[in-house]
Amino acid sequence: MLRSRLATAAVALIATAATLVVPQAARADAAGKGGDYVPFTSSKIVLDSRNGVGTPVGVKGAGSVTTFQVLGVNGIPASGVSGLVLRVGAFTPSAQTYFKVYPNGSPRPGTAALNLPQGQSISNFSFVQPGANGKLDLYNSAGTTHVFVEVQGYFTSAPSGTSGGLVPVTQVRAVDTTRGTGTDKVKIRAKSTRTVTLTAGGVPADATAINAHVTVPATTEAGYLSATPVGRATGVVIANYGKNMHSSSGAVIQLGTNGQVTFTNGGTADIDLVVDTMAYFTKAPNVGAGFRPLVNRVFGQLVPKDGTVDVVVGGTSGMPTKGVAGVALSFEASGTAHATLSAWPLGTTQPGIALTQHQPGTHQRSSAIIKPGVDGKIRISNNSDSATFVYVDVEGWFAEPLPVLPVAQNTPISVAQAAPVAGQGAGTVEYAYVDNIGRVVIGHQTQLDNFCCVQFTPISGNEAFTGQPSLVARPDGTVQVSAQYADGGDVWTSAQTAPKASSWTSFTDIGGSPAAPPATVQLGTGVTTQFGVDADGKLWTYAQTGAVPFWRGLGGTGLTGTPVLTTVRDGVQLFLRTTTGTITTATYRTDGSLSAWTDLGGDGTGAPAVVLYPGYRLRVFARAADGTIVTKLQDTTGTFPQTWDTLGTFVSPGNPAAMIDPVSGLTVVIARAGDGIIHKAVETGQGSGVFKDWTFAQVDQPAPAAATDPTFATINNGSGQTTFFVYRTVNGTPIFAV
Template identity: 30%
Template sequence: MGGTARSKAFRWGAAAVAALAVATAAVPASAATAAPAGDPGPQRVGKAPKAPKGAVRTADPAPGAALDLSVVLEPRDPAALQRFVAEVSTPGSPRYRQYLGTGEFAKVFGAEPATVQRVRAELEAKGLTVGALGADGLTLPVKTTVADAAKAFGTEFDGYRMPDGKAGVLNTRAPSFGGRVADEVSTVVGLNTLATYQPRNTGLKGRAHKKQTATAPRALQPRLTGTTPALCTEVQNYLADASDPAYPPLYDKTDYWSARSLATAYNMANQVNVQTGTTVAVYSLENYDPKDIAEYQRCHGTRASVSAVRVNGGPTEPVDPFGTGAGMETALDVETIIGLAPQAKILVYQGKNTWNDSTLTYQQIVNENRAKVISVSWGLCEIHTPDDVRTAQNLIFQQAAAQGQSVVVASGDSGSTGCYVPIDAQGTPDPEVPDQDQLVADFPSVSPYVLAVGGTTMRTDITQQTTWPGSGGGVARGISVPADGFQAGRTGAGYSDACAAAAGTTCRQVPDVAGVGDPATGYPIAFGGGNYWGVIGGTSGAAPVWAALLAQANQDLACQANGAVGDVHRALYQLPATAFRDVTSGNTNLTKSGNFSGLYAAGAGYDLATGLGAPNGREIVAGLCKAVAPSAASSFNALTPARILDTRAGIGRAGTSPVGVNGTVKLKVTGVGGVPASGVTAVVMNVTATAPTGPGYLIAYPSGTTRPASSNMNWLKGETIPNLVTVPVGKDGSVDLFNAGGYTAHFVADISGYFSTEAGGSTYVPKGPARILDTRSAIGRAGTSPVPGKGTVSLQVAGAGGVPATGATAVVLNVTATAPTSNGYLIAYPSGATRPTASNINWLTGQTRPNAVVLPIGPDGKVNLYNAGSGTVHFIADVFGYYTAGAEGSTFHSAGPARLLDTRYALGTSGTTPLKGGTPLVLNLNDGHTLSTAKAVVLNVTVTAPSAGGFLTVWPDGTTLPTASNLNWTTGQTTANLVTVPVVNGKIDFRANTGTVHVIADLFGYYS
């Protein structure tokens, strides 16, 4: 941590066993409370806390004083949880990155319902008010008073006042439970309300923090997705101003590292393979000023989304950068992430700085599972962090690992003596802080489920880095890990058995990795309501650097295709040495006097000062994303379209009400409509939105995964809009259809095929695009008259448009309806089959509407296109490939959803200007791994803000522009369509025929 909420960490307490399960301490019941025969009697869980040094006894707390507690239960199978986390985090494991989805942890590892009921019954029998079981399936919230808690848990409470004036209470004994439930309770958090994590703004003192000279407003620029922003010239000049002797000039790469300079040094700059942005959670126990963030973004020209999530009401202390320092830590964390991962969305989870609320803040981040990277710059030396807090929060970190969330934690700013806190520039220890000469590390950095980040000093370039003496590191007192685990063979010089490790285990060592921590070479941040700029440091600056790097990894297409990087320990420790910038000089003896005996020296390879070293970013991203094989190869099975959802009629969903605002339909797709119950990787459906009460759009994605930023179709009030979707199937056999509009809408879904790992399916052969039907020009049908109402076009596809005369099982078409004389819809189905009720395209009088269609081919080599309207309409059909049972085709791999192209935000393009009619846009898919061997890609393509009516063609690069079209639109219309397009030269091309239009492309899979 550094600058503010110091990179300190909390610690364990009693040494843990190899499996990392924290044991509860049992105290025999007294004779006065002897239990009946067969009942082990009351037992105490955990240990009584000690009053912090400097705390002064006050009057006993008022009996009616309120307490908010968290009673944390044991997981139903702690050993199974530890095995699962290891399996989903270990490259090469069959379960690698097969994470639990949101809400699944409670079902799999939460306490058994009977256990919950037993504990609840005992608490309520003691007169306590127990809330609903938490989403983790482990936490029972309890609201009570000092008097009721004392009676219920067999303890007393003493009142104290801390040196900063804050008052609190301390339980004198560990909480007592009946013998039948004591073993089912892991810990109770909240009985101790004294000192918690203390923010330390160690870096800003003595650095420039002059009032910013007034300058003309700088125009906010579009989000620079994938491009590392530069510090604006006026702030560079302002920091370098030498006119005031009270503030020495500061220069980039000498006195601070700007985002672009640091990203360049760490090989993180201008991420080339970035796709849809990911979400990073910033853990905060203070308020912050959004004006600081706005000023940072103004200077850098970024537009990252930053939102606050207040937990249990959030903190109450005001922002005070020049007094208490409140707000500085959060500003440092958020601004650093923006500078290095400007495409990421940031959620700042804010809780009160109490033991219970700090734990609840972690719980909410993990239970919501909205962010796959969690950046933490708060902590405390391990031996000063209560046992109950360490136990509860370690369980939360296990849950995060099980869900694929990466927790990145600053390792501390007190060197090898983690409790050391200086009070002046000479390094004089704070007399109020005990244990300052002990070799201890920080919690939560000592948890084996978080990535602990140490600090370095770096000037000029990466070759000049050394250990920053304040880099927190060492050996955990209370945590042991398997000797053959991720740190096997990496014992740092100076290692000692501080945790009394059991046979087959060793003590957890920190840090894992490092980044710039020295405030003398720190991070420029905006603060003070956006009116000041200064430089701040500490490992709390290094931690968000690594959080940004892991966000870059999660934004990489290969990682998006194969899952978030999650708990990266096992993957990181397996990477070659070239993935890190090793730090080989310096030590962590922070004190000026050298009186403390403890210090750890940097050396070649892993050490207890800087871990594996600073990042070689691009190599780390590539290594993490290549650590998993591509998604399973699947073959296609076409089906005659069948309706599996209609919210108007209660099909596929209970009730007939429309889908609500921001509502989700969880649609079971396996075992229905001809889709088998197992082996299915993705489904192909025609999804229709109808009767919307206002504009909106739909997002289809695998159930149980984080909702992506991609979209599948857009609509306006009253429109009926269909679109074909190919969507991976969640582990429970379901997909989610999310109504992203601010209005209600009905959803209809017709299944037309599925991809499976089982033998017997068909593979894909990309062809075209090639036009095989245009009723306006007598292509594919005699005459140029339109198709009459209730009329059918029997279209020969075998032997046409590159489809072979024999051997093709299904065809991929883009079908367009144009010039209709009345409202209507199209039904496409194989020749010789009964016409289904499923629809493929809906249109209004005069509209031109396209949609992709995947159809089985009838025995006579034909498919039927039926005009279900009463008026006439013209049909156009373009071939984009076919499926075959032969060996010449390619297999399908589900991927994403992931955004590859968005001309509005310079994603996939060099600028933010719309596509100009007649000018091709080339999208390069040569990403170095996932799509490099793709024969075709499955995209959902959306056009928006067109200046005139027109159409878009998507085709393989290096081939002649075809006459086929994929999307048609009118002026101002937003429309989408699924496109399966062959890939040539690793590229595909987009071209609008006229006007200007913005183009968006989301990946849903590929063929190789």
């Protein structure tokens, strides 16, 4: 049974009650947080090895890295730039190769910007973040070649007040000279022009530019294609196309008067032209989605001939699962036969357009901006007579307005004991809470018999978080904390730098879009796994394993709050409130599947508490609508009864906590009263299911009133177990009752 002895923690930095943070009105990220698109009206060449721009004259060899200045040259701003829109090209490479373009000072990424067949002079668009010193690196994989980089626009790191952001559209074919779509059904003659209107698919006539996929099919000679906005004297080259091939490239094409553009065929032979629209950029500030730099490879495998594959892009690499207007993607394809790829949001109709054409036995790359579909996925179709190896790389994403969450006041403390490692009798105990001004505060306890010496220290710097964080002990002897970021609601994690360490790693943003703080568990497989519910009442999970961890939708409707997790025989049992006030439960199995939901009924608020009995029977405690505490217990078949039993007349404004006393084997439930005093109800006998009247949980001395719900915990001090509960007072002081 609990011994009623109080201990007040030694607090390194005690937070007093703070004013509630009021959420700001939602604004378009393009104006609210930067990421606005600013195009250049003239060519901004920053690297050309043919004439010594940015590098000495001469070809670049296999494995070479060329460093060149981007910011502060040729009219490009020296600061305030979060991302660059580049056209990257090569001239007659001596071998099949690929380029990587990345911030100087950063590790070389696994992603590429351009793939080049031997002897072909082609280009592609790429979205790249500049280095802190304003420089970029270009890596050439094989052979020798001249290199070329042109900046055609940039994204601001702060609101510009004059430019806007990105708006996705349903993919549409705007121009096709082979079919007479959007223009005459006739080739563009060598050294000749063609004026078209690029407002298909809902692009407004006053848009700044479109993101498009440009294809020059079945060429007979090499050349280039430039685009000049109507009403402007000069334009820029948007693609270099090869000889005797289907050349394709991503592009950002500036629009002129009434959305019109004049294309110029700079080659020596007539060409066909296909332009497919993906999105557009607005002129108006405060409108559209802002660019966020991000580099990661999210897919790489063989796709069967005429096959499809679904690829998760939203919810990976720190992206949220909601609020993603589009993802800047680079596609690479290679196979033994000519092929085209199509890619579109999962859950929408496949468009009649193609991306990334490649010749037999070659690797080719193109880029596009695509809005993620159902569960953050896009669907890719391999339109070929042979299997095709496909890579999908993320180059950035565009954020729709995301919520600024208020910092929840007086949230409970989480507790976890680290797993012991070699030479340890017991691991340290770690505590975590988010204080009333949004700091993640960690408590570190090394003297497991002395609660007076727990040192609490904020680890989140100036970042703001909200809600109760979750703690989980990892197999390596460290503890991980997960918390909900107040600006946008995604999940950030940190961990001890080593077993027993008082220091913690920098926070990592793992994305997601939960409407409440996540819950975390260590699965029986050793994988740390998060669970969260979004604003649509849908459950998501994030398993921290694999090359590209991602948030996976588990379905469900009408769910709300933070899941309560209990490890059971075949996985994890989840308990959640529904929007109608009932409690529902399902099993997340170790194979990643989810059982059907079972509604336990009831009518209340807040998170339940769960006790696990031998035989994997579960007892649930919850707060009813009238504030009383109710309970129900599974029978031996795993079935819950229809009705809830009420534990007396005690009324609580918060959530209960419950556990089995490790010595007596009696179930104990605690909750705070309206005056903040913690009360307890104790079972009359082991497994009786009958509880004594509520009494003060702390009787040996006057107890400070609780401003938070209590947290029950049992720790192993190396020679036995200690059961206690912990809460915070109105001035933020942690109180331990042992």
